[in-house]
Amino acid sequence: xxxxxxxxxxxxxxxxxxxxxxxxxxxxxxxxxxxxxxxxxxxxxxxxxxxxxxxxxxxxxxxxxxxxxxxxxxxxxxxxxxxxxxxxxxxxxxxxxxxxxxxxxxxxxxxxxxxxxxxxxxxxxxxxxxxxxxxxxxxxxxxxxxxxxxxxxxxxxxxxxxxxxxxxxxxxxxxxxxxxxxxxxxxxxxxxxxxxxxxxxxxxxxxxxxxxxxxxxxxxxxxxxxxxxxxxxxxxxxxxxxxxxxxxxxxxxxxxxxxxxxxxxxxxxxxxxxxxxxxxxxxxxxxxxxxxxxxxxxxxxxxxxxxxxxxxxxxxxxxxxxxxxxxxxxxxxxxxxxxxxxxxxxxxxxxxxxxxxxxxxxxxxxxxxxxxxxxxxxxxxxxxxxxxxxxxxxxxxxxxxxxxxxxxxxxxxxxxxxxxxxxxxxxxxxxxxxxxxxxxxxxxxxxxxxxxxxxxxxxxxxxxxxxxxxxxxxxxxxxxxxxxxxxxxxx
Ligand SMILES: *Cc1c(COP(=O)(O)O)cnc(C)c1O
Numbered sequence: 001x002x003x004x005x006x007x008x009x010x011x012x013x014x015x016x017x018x019x020x021x022x023x024x025x026x027x028x029x030x031x032x033x034x035x036x037x038x039x040x041x042x043x044x045x046x047x048x049x050x051x052x053x054x055x056x057x058x059x060x061x062x063x064x065x066x067x068x069x070x071x072x073x074x075x076x077x078x079x080x081x082x083x084x085x086x087x088x089x090x091x092x093x094x095x096x097x098x099x100x101x102x103x104x105x106x107x108x109x110x111x112x113x114x115x116x117x118x119x120x121x122x123x124x125x126x127x128x129x130x131x132x133x134x135x136x137x138x139x140x141x142x143x144x145x146x147x148x149x150x151x152x153x154x155x156x157x158x159x160x161x162x163x164x165x166x167x168x169x170x171x172x173x174x175x176x177x178x179x180x181x182x183x184x185x186x187x188x189x190x191x192x193x194x195x196x197x198x199x200x201x202x203x204x205x206x207x208x209x210x211x212x213x214x215x216x217x218x219x220x221x222x223x224x225x226x227x228x229x230x231x232x233x234x235x236x237x238x239x240x241x242x243x244x245x246x247x248x249x250x251x252x253x254x255x256x257x258x259x260x261x262x263x264x265x266x267x268x269x270x271x272x273x274x275x276x277x278x279x280x281x282x283x284x285x286x287x288x289x290x291x292x293x294x295x296x297x298x299x300x301x302x303x304x305x306x307x308x309x310x311x312x313x314x315x316x317x318x319x320x321x322x323x324x325x326x327x328x329x330x331x332x333x334x335x336x337x338x339x340x341x342x343x344x345x346x347x348x349x350x351x352x353x354x355x356x357x358x359x360x361x362x363x364x365x366x367x368x369x370x371x372x373x374x375x376x377x378x379x380x381x382x383x384x385x386x387x388x389x390x391x392x393x394x395x396x397x398x399x400x401x402x403x404x405x406x407x408x409x410x411x412x413x414x415x416x417x418x419x420x421x422x423x424x425x426x427x428x429x430x431x432x433x434x435x436x437x438x439x440x441x442x443x444x445x446x447x448x449x450x451x452x453x454x455x456x457x458x459x460x461x462x463x464x465x466x467x468x469x470x471x472x473x474x475x476x477x478x479x480x481x482x483x484x485x486x487x488x489x490x491x
Contacts, residue, residue: 001020003016005036006035017029020068048256063252088134089123091122096122102120103119108407117415127160132242136246165236176202183473192469212318248284274331275336292385294385297391300324301332305389307388328437396446399411410451441461
């Protein structure tokens with residue numbers, strides 16, 4: 001399997017890495033594009049049949065080996081078996097089997113219209129990012145050991161990504177994590193989740209500033225190429241290809257669990273921010289998985305809903321980016337969206353470069369086909385199964401409330417955005433699977449507002465806020481940051 005960059009030129013494609021192991025530890029392609037397979041592998045009906053009875057780890061192995069062709073099969077089998085265990089994904093709801101890894105249950109039914117919930121949030125940090133990040137931790141450790149190398153992951157988080165990365169990398173040989181977060185700006189639960197880790201390879205750095213200050217520091221350090229190389233700095237942000245491909249697996253799992261034969265179809269609704277999760281759904285569909293619709297659900301930050309309704313992609317400025325009660329979807333631009341655009345414009349890297357240059361210079365592009373627009377590919381969007389909707393705080397509260405009344409389940413704020421939008425798109429005879437991207441306990445303040453009581457906490461999380469915490473506080477000062485990293489990498 002060869003990989004290409006969405007912004008490749010004749011010259012850059014000769015230099016870009018193009019195998020799975022070579023792009024595993026990186027982010028952007030050197031030419032500024034995102035990596036995608038040169039061709040999507042196709043899945044046959046016979047394969048789908050054979051996969052119906054596989055445990056999750058076995059299914060993950062079958063799918064990953066189509067993308068990670070340069071990792072020996074036996075190694076990949078061991079890595080997936082070690083990752084997708086009932087013990088790692090132990091935080092399943094009462095009545096769900098943790099061995100299912102991503103259990104499904106019917107949420108509501110109205111005649112032939114059925115909504116199904118697929119739980120992706122039973123891992124260590126109670127959000128779907130664990131689905132990919134846990135595998136990434138094991139893949140990184142494996143790849144680094146093979147080359148007798150090490151890696152220092154440096155990132156900024158406002159919540160879910162940082163904790164998922166830390167829980168995936170804790171105790172891993174050859175890896176350290178330096179994670180910046182805005183001091184006293186995360187919820188008590190999120191702070192406790194990260195800061196209660198005492199592993200010697202995890203460094204929590206609380207920056208006296210806001211999330212943007214943290215991100216600016218990451219950018220400043222990353223732009224110092226010699227520092228970055230000397231201290232072996234890497235990232236695990238949502239554009240990482242291995243994260244996307246690990247997410248493809250649960251679309252297959254959801255399909256197989258919700259159907260009995262391959263002539264049936266399902267749809268998915270995905271609470272979306274950076275388009276990483278639903279991008280994996282698009283890839284599953286391109287591989288031949290019988291997906292009818294892929295519904296993008298956004299909150300008040302509706303960059304993606306606007307595109308999928310109008311064909312216009314218009315990134316937001318900081319001042320136009322709202323802080324909402326589904327904060328993991330509070331984005332101003334969708335970093336993985338370029339992967340879909342590449343397919344939409346016929347895999348033409350020159351078009352992609354021109355469109356995203358326009359994003360940089362003019363804040364967006366327009367594929368609606370209107371006079372003066374940048375193209376008419378919006379007409380093809382429905383052919384890829386895509387549609388969208390948006391949800392607001394009031395919708396979230398109402399949805400959490402009425403899901404609880406109907407089914408007795410407490411869903412989190414992001415999942416509530418998904419359910420709200422799913423109800424607008426569900427079709428008779430096609431199960432609509434809503435991806436549950438976090439457990440309610442993580443966003444308890446809003447649960448209290450909606451239901452007048454606390455969300456249940458999985459066992460082991462009862463007293464998390466009272467555990468001893470390990471972190472350092474730092475001013476937003478790049479030199480101080482570099483000194484700290486250098487002192488702890490010993491490089
Ligand atoms: C990250 C996250 C999302 C958004 O996922 P993307 O891949 O960025 O679209 C949605 N919900 C929760 C709870 C998340 O942590």
